[in-house]
Amino acid sequence: MTQKIDQIQTFKHTTDLNEIQDYFNNEKTPFVIKNAFSSNIDLNYLERHFSNQDVIALNEKSDKETLSMSELISKVNQGKKYRLRANTKIGNQLKENIDTHYLEQVRGNKKHLFDYLLSFGKTSRQNTLFLSTKECTFSKHAHVISGLIMHLYGNKTWYISKSRERFQSIKYKSLLNPNPLYVTDKDPTEEIALRLEPGDVLYMPAYWFHYTYSYDINISYSHFFTEPIQYYLYKTFLMFTYQAVTNPIHSFIKAIRKEPEEHIFDREEIIDKCNKIRNKAQRDEALRFFKDNDYS
Numbered sequence: 001m002t003q004k005i006d007q008i009q010t011f012k013h014t015t016d017l018n019e020i021q022d023y024f025n026n027e028k029t030p031f032v033i034k035n036a037f038s039s040n041i042d043l044n045y046l047e048r049h050f051s052n053q054d055v056i057a058l059n060e061k062s063d064k065e066t067l068s069m070s071e072l073i074s075k076v077n078q079g080k081k082y083r084l085r086a087n088t089k090i091g092n093q094l095k096e097n098i099d100t101h102y103l104e105q106v107r108g109n110k111k112h113l114f115d116y117l118l119s120f121g122k123t124s125r126q127n128t129l130f131l132s133t134k135e136c137t138f139s140k141h142a143h144v145i146s147g148l149i150m151h152l153y154g155n156k157t158w159y160i161s162k163s164r165e166r167f168q169s170i171k172y173k174s175l176l177n178p179n180p181l182y183v184t185d186k187d188p189t190e191e192i193a194l195r196l197e198p199g200d201v202l203y204m205p206a207y208w209f210h211y212t213y214s215y216d217i218n219i220s221y222s223h224f225f226t227e228p229i230q231y232y233l234y235k236t237f238l239m240f241t242y243q244a245v246t247n248p249i250h251s252f253i254k255a256i257r258k259e260p261e262e263h264i265f266d267r268e269e270i271i272d273k274c275n276k277i278r279n280k281a282q283r284d285e286a287l288r289f290f291k292d293n294d295y296s
Helices: 017-026 043-050 069-077 088-095 101-107 113-119 229-235 237-246 249-257 267-274 280-291
Strands: 009-012 031-034 054-058 064-068 083-087 127-132 140-143 146-153 156-161 181-184 191-196 201-204 210-213 218-225
Touching: 009 017, 017 031, 017 101, 043 069, 043 088, 054 069, 064 069, 083 088, 088 127, 088 218, 101 146, 101 201, 101 218, 113 218, 229 237, 267 280
Parallel strands: 009 031
Antiparallel strands: 031 201, 054 064, 054 083, 083 127, 127 218, 140 181, 140 210, 146 201, 146 218, 156 191, 156 210
8 A cells, every 4th residue: 555645744853752763763754853953054164164175066057067165156156056966075074063963863873784885985875965056956756765854054845755656657767777766757746845944854765756946055964874674675665676686786886986976967968878768759758858857
């Protein structure tokens, strides 16, 4: 039976922690905790602490650019459209400067088998920084991993599916490999809009579809982790099994040798993959889908 929600469960920072932990451990549906922490992270903070560090960002054309954090902030302050997506180098450094104690209490200190894979490579993939500007959005997608998102600065609206998507609705199941990402069509009638503000924490379970839209500059930190194996076997068996079978070993090796932002897909790379689809009707449909989506 498909698990469906009519609204995102909302807790306050004053809610008894045991109640939140019980919901997290048993319901496994998205929820938000309002005003859970205080944040002093903004563009000035990033400029002061990381100005000389190089980052890979997506510009207004969804093409990748390598530039310093200082250069990125300068472009952002000029009103240009940029998105910094899943930066682990700064994310790991930022973790030492934000209070994640409450977040750790909610999740607990358990580590699952696949969590150790997230720590392979140069830096842990569990700690990531996101920065978006006005009109940045993304395709409707889901990950093999779950996330606790701490919203640090500005506002961002999340569009979250009311229920787990059916495996049959997922598009281009092999197109985006080795990136652990599924995509599907947006449907406002089957989504819940949730606005995150500084201090809010959002739990996004593995394989729960969502996308975001930014109305202004915003910054967030995500702590990614895997669920117990029972979660994947009982709640997302087909999605999990398909990715486990189709993701080739060499793609996994590539992923752990590089930082996530070094091999994120930009529009040009996705379109190139679309053009390799042999069936013309499927190729044309894929090109339409990805050209209509914004990957900034």
